[in-house]
Amino acid sequence: MQRVHRRRRPSGEAPPLPRHLNASGKWWLSLSGLVLATWVVVVVTGSVAAFDLVDTRILQAIASIRSPGLTRVAEVAGVLATGRAIHVLWLANLLVLLVFRRWRHLFVWLGVGLLVINTAATVAGTLQRPRPYEVEVLGPWSGFSMPSVPMTVLATFLVSSLYSLVPAGRPRDVGKWVVWGLLLVTAASRLYLAQDHPTDVLAGVVLGVAAPVAAFRLLTPNEVYPVVYRRGSPAHLDVTGARGEAIVRALQDQLGLLATSVKPFGLAGSGGSTPLKITVKADDAAEEDESCVFGKLYAVTHLRSDRWFKLGRTLLYGRLEDEKPYHSVRRLVQYEDYVLHLLSDAGLPVPHPLGIVEITPEREYLLVAEFLQGAREIGDPDVHVDDDVIDQGLAIVRRLWETGLAHRDIKPANLMVRDGTVFLIDSAFAEVRPSPWRQAVDLANMLLVLALRTDAARVLARARLQFSDEEIAEAFAATRGLTMPSQLRRMLRAQGRDLHADFLRLLPYRLPPVRIQRWSFRRVGLTLVSVLAIALALAVGLNLLGSPL
Structure with a gap:
């Protein structure tokens, strides 16, 4: 990639995408x-x-x-x-x-x-x-x-x-x-x-x-909350017009990258950000004229979605998922960039992080990383899943366990394969020093993803080379429908195979299911407040239906 001189924005100068009247x-x-x-x-x-x-x-x-x-x-x-x-x-x-x-x-x-x-x-x-x-x-x-x-x-x-x-x-x-x-x-x-x-x-x-x-x-500035009548996730922001120009300008000023195009990429597998494929000018010594980097655009809408997501997880699982929400978009992006560096430093096969770009202070940021050119999702029918690919997927979970990390969103869209090498992407939900339950869920989800393209018996045989029967049994005791990413659940239903039951039948023994419903004072309080808020919203809504005044 060609790099140019970075430019610091002077005090008082408007950001790349300012808010205006x-x-x-x-x-x-x-x-x-x-x-x-x-x-x-x-x-x-x-x-x-x-x-x-x-x-x-x-x-x-x-x-x-x-x-x-x-x-x-x-x-x-x-x-x-x-x-x-x-x-x-x-x-x-x-x-x-x-x-x-x-x-x-x-x-x-x-x-x-x-x-x-x-x-x-x-x-x-x-x-x-x-x-x-x-x-x-x-x-x-x-x-x-x-x-x-x-x-x-x-x-x-x-x-x-x-x-x-x-x-x-x-x-x-x-x-x-x-x-x-x-x-x-x-x-x-x-x-x-x-x-x-x-x-x-x-x-x-x-x-x-x-x-x-x-x-x-x-x-509701149009650049952030456009009025559109097309189908799609509200998490996927429009990157044309003023926002697209701001991204190009910010990449040059803050990272020294000369972007030539900014396009959405892989929207089907992303519901919490706007993933982008950014074409940039290649270095003079390179054979090709252009190269690519990967960007994840975060805005206030994604921050609010993250808050609702974590509130829902707390209400569903209590202490097992009792997380604190981020208070700003800046913190959200900083955390993901930090975890991506942790994963990279731990030797895990992840895209190399390139930095953070500010689009609008405290409202929009772009996380930039290496673009895995030519990589395909592991769920793609054209991807050949052999024993080596299975071993690499399982080695990722083993390395996560050894370094005290959990990915928390292992699904086909987050496992990319290029030239027989497996890459782990999207560390937005990753957790440092997670609970043993969360680590076990990571293993079960990886086994299910790999079995989607092969079968349970083959994957289990390879897993026993890296994990004990007790660890595998614990993984499936901790995992059930709600603990699986939605994409993984959809693909299991589409294939019509109960892979979870297949693994349990193949295991020499089973462990009692891990109890997910764990109550705490915070969960009880949040549940009561949520019920009262819903009741109040319904009352106000019915009143407003009768008269807007």
């Missing part, structure tokens, strides 16, 4: 700040009469062109600001976000909606501005008028729908014009019917647009 977001926030400042000035100085005078003159001018036909049109045009229409809009958004499991967008939708609605109601109750004077109000109304709560809610819901449902780019640009058109038509209707003052509508629209724009751009 864009000019329009800053403009809307400034405008909402101006509206809030105006409210304070009006309350302190008591100058509301001046605004009432201007608003009344405008409404009187509009009322002068009223006619029965225009009134019917205005009543229809203002239907979006009614409670029923807003409720339908809310339920439609909720349904789409739930179906596509876009949880972060849903939570931001809920948060910004509740914040804006309560802020508008509080301000209206504080200012206590009555409905327009000297103009007949033709439509229904309730409460005080500043800001216009219906316009505030409608603007918030429409903009939230735009940022949570419409993909970025041209579709969203067109959607912005549609939202503006709907708001303009609804505002014209409410002014024609004298349901609101002009300044009520203006303040409501500014507040209703500024809050969701700022919230979605900061909390």
Whole structure:
């Protein structure tokens, strides 16, 4: 690989993939700040009469062109600001976000909606501005008028729908014009019917647009949480566009690697990160022009998934899997890089680690390692699994035991074979000084993976050369369905063979199954808190189904 001079990012310079509001977001926030400042000035100085005078003159001018036909049109045009229409809009958004499991967008939708609605109601109750004077109000109304709560809610819901449902780019640009058109038509209707003052509508629209724009751009940036309608794991991030350019720039600055392309690789076997095949320029002395490195992209979404995974394991197994979650993406990547170095230093056949690249501080990092060019998963039908390959797989587990390590995710996707040599990859779940139970599970999973391509009798015969019957019996006493990686369980079901039972029949004796359900005070507390949280979430969800307000 060709190496160039590394560049340190100076203090104050933006990272490769910064978080930003864009000019329009800053403009809307400034405008909402101006509206809030105006409210304070009006309350302190008591100058509301001046605004009432201007608003009344405008409404009187509009009322002068009223006619029965225009009134019917205005009543229809203002239907979006009614409670029923807003409720339908809310339920439609909720349904789409739930179906596509876009949880972060849903939570931001809920948060910004509740914040804006309560802020508008509080301000209206504080200012206590009555409905327009000297103009007949033709439509229904309730409460005080500043800001216009219906316009505030409608603007918030429409903009939230735009940022949570419409993909970025041209579709969203067109959607912005549609939202503006709907708001303009609804505002014209409410002014024609004298349901609101002009300044009520203006303040409501500014507040209703500024809050969701700022919230979605900061909390769900498109580079990190894109709105897409294709199938796939949410752990697999989009590496095109701004993120792809940031990865290329960061690799050059931080590792001195000249990347020419960044593409997803091996997504089927990965559910906790975004694996990448990165093409880089080769060294001048090399025969080929390009080489490759392997990258694992981690973001905040993966950190949260890791937390939920570990909580689930604690609830399922108690003390056997009583782990503490990582508190930052940086710690998550640092640990995997550290374990990869441990495995490499211990002489295990793993990809050589090349370093860590920062994409966005505390939010996105890239772990870079050697790319095993030409290697295939051991489950690939084209891979020839002979006695030598079986012995290498078993030797990996023996070496893990000797060095006090456990891989914890031995499955076909994590065992690669190249030119008859077995490599162990993906050390994300590896553990230092694990429990004997976890080490035994590693052995059983390795035996099952090897037997998938051969048979239990052949694998057991080779295993007895490196492990005692007692160790093998312990491994299968510790292993059952939930302790196997999901890919391994799927492949066992697909083949229709009960390899676990085959091994047990071949063993000279069996050990009693290791009891997995082990309770602790922490597990009891977490279980109670989880049950209460689920009950509370269901209660809130049912309440929100009835009304978004």
